[in-house]
Amino acid sequence: MVDVQSVLEGNRLALSRLLSQIENDTLEGRQALAALFPHTGRAKLIGVTGAPGTGKSSLVNQIAYHLRNPEEGEPKKVAVVAVDPSSPFTGGAVLGDRIRMSSLSGDKGVFIRSMASRGSLGGLAWATAGIVQAFDAAGYDVVLIETVGAGQAEVEIARLAHTTLVVEAPGLGDDIQAIKAGILEIADILVVNKADRPGVENTERALKTMLQLANSTNRSDDQLVWETPIQCTVATDGQGVGELIEQISNHQAFLEKTGGLTERVRTRLAAELDLRLREGLITKWKERSADGLYEEMLDQLVDRKISPQEAVDQMVNGGNGK
Ligand SMILES: Nc1nc2c(ncn2[C@@H]2O[C@H](COP(=O)(O)OP(=O)(O)OP(=O)(O)O)[C@@H](O)[C@H]2O)c(=O)[nH]1
Ligand SMILES: [Mg+2]
DSSP: OOOHHHHHTTOHHHHHHHHHHHHTTOHHHHHHHHHHGGGOSOSEEEEEEESTTSSHHHHHHHHHHHHHSOSSSOOOOEEEEEEETTHHHHHHHHHHHHHHGGGGTTOTTEEEEEEEOOSOHHHHHHHHHHHHHHHHHTTOSEEEEEOOOOSHHHHHHHHTOSEEEEEEOTTTTTTTOSOOHHHHHTOSEEEEOOTTSTTHHHHHHHHHHHHHHHHHHHOOSOSOOOOOOEEEOBTTTTBTHHHHHHHHHHHHHHHHHHTHHHHHHHHHHHHHHHHHHHHHHHHHHHHHSOTTHHHHHHHHHHTTSSOHHHHHHHHHHSSSOO
16 A cells, blocks of 8 residues: 555655656556645756756756755755666666765755556556656655657656756767757757767757747747757766756746746646546546447458448447446
């Protein structure tokens, strides 16, 4: 049984158990998340994505360290979710991540969870959403979500975040193949990491050009447009990380001022509501319809006797007899 009260009180063992339940999508995990939901919505969610090896984990480590040891104000409680959908190739990297995070080990104000992909990528996106909610309810002020930016699932996961950092590095980006339009679109802040390496200026210039192109086509009359900043960092020694954190605060202030935060949260929750509604309706339909009807429809589709749309019309609007 998941001890919801202990999770709310910040008990790490209870939280850790809950995270496993969520990852395995158990009934218990779902029930606990439902009980915790009223206590969510407080954490700041920061997505960190980008091509493999650009330094995302090192950067997350640095950001977490800065938030734990601020120059002024109270240290923040920080949670990290590292999502690794390409685990067959980088199975070792997850462990590597943990080691790289070691400057934070032993710090009770930090909780790190690595997730490898199992089952569908879509499932991974929803499991990540659940894990983020659990951290939120457990009182973590900031949740950093690291994904390797490549496919749809990563973009879905990035959509969870209030502020998304897209991390680039010199060398990879000279012809900017690493940046697809989709990934640029989700960037609230572009980070050029490994700024100690040659070619930083080229990468920065190329990104600037791409941003200008994107902005000139997306120009709205709205004065309240967020101009995506480009921040150079060296994640191995922390250069530029203080400035990056400032940019993150600027973005969050911008979202609050313009109502964008509410809008993002609403869009995200609508996506979750749609997904669960679909799931619920399909289950209900199967319960109520005649045995074998679903398979029968599927057979007709396979034989090309009926189109998927026609099948759904029949299944929803009649023909199932109940
Ligand atoms: N020179 C230099 N090396 C860096 C910098 N940041 C990270 N690295 C190195 O780059 C390598 C990859 O760093 P990670 O932080 O694991 O990169 P990642 O993007 O998380 O990698 P994946 O999760 O495997 O995609 C490591 O050897 C880091 O030490 C930097 O600013 N400068
Ligand atoms: Mg990593």
